[in-house]
Amino acid sequence: MYSEKVMDHFSNPRNVGEIENPDGVGTVGNPACGDIMKLSIKIEGDVIKDVKFKTFGCGAAIATSSMVTELVKGKHLDEAEEISNNTVADALGGLPPVKMHCSNLAADALHAAIEDYKKKHTK
Amino acid sequence: MYSEKVMDHFSNPRNVGEIENPDGVGTVGNPACGDIMKLSIKIEGDVIKDVKFKTFGCGAAIATSSMVTELVKGKHLDEAEEISNNTVADALGGLPPVKMHCSNLAADALHAAIEDYKKKHTK
Amino acid sequence: MKRIYFDNNATTPIHPEVFDAMLPYLKDEFGNPSSIHWAGRNTRKVIDEAREKVARLLNCDVGEIIFTSCGSEGDNLAIKGLVESKRDKGNHIITTKVEHPAVLTTCKYLAKTGFDVTFLDVDNQGMLDLDQLKKAITPKTILITIMFANNETGVIFPIEEIGRIAKEHNITFHTDAVQGVGKVPIDVKKLNIDLLTLSGHKLYAPKGVGAIYVKRGVRLVPLIHGGHQERNRRGGTENTAGIVALGKACEIAHRDMEQEIKHLTALRDRLEKGLMGKIPHARLNGHPKNRIPNTANISFEFAEGESILLNLDMKGIAASSGSACTSGTLEPSHVLVAMGVSMEASHSSVRFSLGRGNTVEDVDYVLEVLPPIVEKMRSMSPLYSAATGGAANISFTESGSCSH
Amino acid sequence: MKRIYFDNNATTPIHPEVFDAMLPYLKDEFGNPSSIHWAGRNTRKVIDEAREKVARLLNCDVGEIIFTSCGSEGDNLAIKGLVESKRDKGNHIITTKVEHPAVLTTCKYLAKTGFDVTFLDVDNQGMLDLDQLKKAITPKTILITIMFANNETGVIFPIEEIGRIAKEHNITFHTDAVQGVGKVPIDVKKLNIDLLTLSGHKLYAPKGVGAIYVKRGVRLVPLIHGGHQERNRRGGTENTAGIVALGKACEIAHRDMEQEIKHLTALRDRLEKGLMGKIPHARLNGHPKNRIPNTANISFEFAEGESILLNLDMKGIAASSGSACTSGTLEPSHVLVAMGVSMEASHSSVRFSLGRGNTVEDVDYVLEVLPPIVEKMRSMSPLYSAATGGAANISFTESGSCSH
Numbered sequence A, B: 001m002y003s004e005k006v007m008d009h010f011s012n013p014r015n016v017g018e019i020e021n022p023d024g025v026g027t028v029g030n031p032a033c034g035d036i037m038k039l040s041i042k043i044e045g046d047v048i049k050d051v052k053f054k055t056f057g058c059g060a061a062i063a064t065s066s067m068v069t070e071l072v073k074g075k076h077l078d079e080a081e082e083i084s085n086n087t088v089a090d091a092l093g094g095l096p097p098v099k100m101h102c103s104n105l106a107a108d109a110l111h112a113a114i115e116d117y118k119k120k121h122t123k
Numbered sequence C, D: 001m002k003r004i005y006f007d008n009n010a011t012t013p014i015h016p017e018v019f020d021a022m023l024p025y026l027k028d029e030f031g032n033p034s035s036i037h038w039a040g041r042n043t044r045k046v047i048d049e050a051r052e053k054v055a056r057l058l059n060c061d062v063g064e065i066i067f068t069s070c071g072s073e074g075d076n077l078a079i080k081g082l083v084e085s086k087r088d089k090g091n092h093i094i095t096t097k098v099e100h101p102a103v104l105t106t107c108k109y110l111a112k113t114g115f116d117v118t119f120l121d122v123d124n125q126g127m128l129d130l131d132q133l134k135k136a137i138t139p140k141t142i143l144i145t146i147m148f149a150n151n152e153t154g155v156i157f158p159i160e161e162i163g164r165i166a167k168e169h170n171i172t173f174h175t176d177a178v179q180g181v182g183k184v185p186i187d188v189k190k191l192n193i194d195l196l197t198l199s200g201h202k203l204y205a206p207k208g209v210g211a212i213y214v215k216r217g218v219r220l221v222p223l224i225h226g227g228h229q230e231r232n233r234r235g236g237t238e239n240t241a242g243i244v245a246l247g248k249a250c251e252i253a254h255r256d257m258e259q260e261i262k263h264l265t266a267l268r269d270r271l272e273k274g275l276m277g278k279i280p281h282a283r284l285n286g287h288p289k290n291r292i293p294n295t296a297n298i299s300f301e302f303a304e305g306e307s308i309l310l311n312l313d314m315k316g317i318a319a320s321s322g323s324a325c326t327s328g329t330l331e332p333s334h335v336l337v338a339m340g341v342s343m344e345a346s347h348s349s350v351r352f353s354l355g356r357g358n359t360v361e362d363v364d365y366v367l368e369v370l371p372p373i374v375e376k377m378r379s380m381s382p383l384y385s386a387a388t389g390g391a392a393n394i395s396f397t398e399s400g401s402c403s404h
């Protein structure tokens, strides 16, 4: 069902955890679908210095969470905002169609975290 | 599908042919069913001295024709008239249900032959 | 004893390559294709591969193939599924009198539940009159269902023309191609076919699997509601082994088709010419040219079909009379009757349907064995003595109907 | 790698004795059962023998068994066939919310075509309230269709009582016994069952074959119209190999039932107790006692089901979450939702369904492997840290519906 790359990120997820005193946190998901992702970020000079995730979800949900953290670490916020759920799926070599809609929310979580950061820091 | 006894009578049918100058002839059947039997008999003193058949038909039709000739040869007419299609089927060790109704007409042919004989000889 | 199988239209043996392909799915690879673990994971993939192979044989897309359990299910799904989805557009169906019972009985059933059904005639060679078809079309016609090739006579219908007529009138066209698929090239796009039925066990796959082609955009109400299998169009855990087998069989059919057509045509013609030459009062049922390459249907007048078959069987030769599916009845073949063949001649018919394993020796053995059998049966037949004795008919007491 | 199969409710491997029994019919004995020659003649007999074996397992007559291609076909045939034949008597159907999709989707479809359908609730242990059933009955009720045992939880319904109620009200009673047949004794006469569905691949026969029991006198409109097979009640060339296999599987089930019940109950209870003891926040879904002996459905809260399964699979253990048939969707199990299990707990459920080949070692291996898996998944779960950190809930942006 899943590509090797998905299975790699699923079995050895990168950047699991929660950042203490994060600069931004994004939590997205739907309990009906069984996928909930929480992403926390540390920002220094508009660059994502650190990012961690916690996810309750299926293989695709965990793999996309892991992948998105790899993709954005060290990236400028502007670049990070360009990343879409499709970017993440592509980076994983594709996802089963049934998983595209619901379990592929990691980029949404990222954007929510950035928004959270901006809200807090643009006062 | 057919019992061994049926197959025996089918492959080695007894009394095939037509009696020259028969005392009675009976022909029954239905072309729609694909079975037509012709039975001719020779009578001496109310006893069936000889009997022969010709049959266009399936395995059951041929086997029942053959069997009925064996059953009646040498029998008194009264006894022969007792023989039913079921008697013939039983003597063969049974017939497939689908064949009971249509291809099991040998006794009918016999009765028709006897009737034919009686018609000719009771004037 | 010699064993010669000339009944491939009834069912075929499984091709050894097909058997080898399906075997793992009866053994270690037994998982449910919907499962994500080791036992099932692989089976989803092989089902998709099989679907591709079927699609390639018919020249359609993978998404246009639905797997079924047999030809009859396919016919029922295509016909009932289509007319139910188009019920608001009309209630008229056109078919022929010579369809297989899977189509015929379905149409008769629909005729009792609010549909109008036209059953087209065929001529004495089993061919369809396209003008009759055109005339039968009404504004309420929603489906034309006409078989690709007849299972009893092998006659091929003018599918391309029917497809064109159906398309012109915006009518869905279904063809029961159970006897065509694997035997002759079929390109569903070129032939304008909307729905097509095939059955595994007629092309060297096992019994218990079949498929239908459903042109993209054609909507069917499912016959078997259930899970998400076959994109919600056919519920039930997939018969992986059967599906893999069907895929393999279609791949082989595609690969070997040209050569098999030559092989079977040569054997069939040798058999046919030989029998017609050696046996008097033998007549061919069906069009002499317009046929699938493996089928010969011959009436040996004055000798009854079943009794010929039993004699052939005693010599190791398997053939059939009429359709195997209707051997539960004694009625004469509805196909031959529709062609205007007399009752007696219908009951004298034998169908030889050849297959990939047959050889010239097989044919020659039949040519040697059959003439004396027919001769023997005729010598026992009251019809034959009447006919050859000059009297054209004999009189007899009719014994009621033979359906019961 | 170790391979442990705990997904027998999804599908079973073929029993070696069953495989041996069916093999000849994939090889030399390939003929059409309707044929009279050597290739087919024998197959009619073996089909009849298989029918006897199925009948013996259910305690019914041979004439009351119809072979089908799967459980889903059986459910569709029983339900649609019955309501169509009784349409003039009424249009009300009673079923439950926890049926398999083969029944549920069929009933929902019927609800759109003129039938009234009552979907009964179950309680939080998955049990039915018989008073609710009695209250649902109207003068127009023509069919009660309630499963024998639930495929996800294993919960057994009070079939004998339902049968009695149906009989009192002169309502036909169908039970989808796909998960019951072969696992526990079923006597259709004693239980007052009118129609019963079973599926081969759930009791060590191959996929692609099933059967329904139809009590003498109960009339069904065929789902698959066609030839004379199955006494005109199911067209299509018989899947001889599959049918023989199903017969053999029923014979074995009958022979080994008592011993298998003991074997499976002991293993299942060991597994269940072990897991509940070792893993906190684990809860059993379904009634603790009233179950088929092989099934345990457990929610490991705060850890998601599929991710547990993938981890188990990496250790060679095959299990499932929800019903395999619905794994094409992301929606939580309709069975657990009907039982009032929360969305999160539904998504945390794992079904272990044991089979004849399983051993104590298999169970102990799972008991060793699973706790750290659950621990790992929980350590990654935002729900778990929230829950154990004292906060009962976390807030998040909802992302629309998950059906698509």
Ligand SMILES: Cc1ncc(COP(=O)(O)O)c(C=O)c1O
Binding pocket: C235, C236, C237, C238, D009, D010, D070, D071, D072, D073, D075, D100, D102, D147, D149, D150, D151, D176, D177, D178, D179, D199, D200, D201, D210, D325
């Ligand atoms: C309770 C129940 N009913 C029906 C079915 C459908 O059976 P099949 O997959 O053979 O169509 C299943 C299994 O999938 C089942 O568990």
Ligand SMILES: Cc1ncc(COP(=O)(O)O)c(C=O)c1O
Binding pocket: C009, C010, C070, C071, C072, C073, C075, C100, C102, C147, C149, C150, C151, C176, C177, C178, C179, C199, C200, C201, C210, C325, D235, D236, D237, D238
């Ligand atoms: C033309 C035709 N259609 C349909 C069928 C039915 O196929 P199946 O026996 O696989 O249901 C057959 C064969 O029996 C056939 O020859």
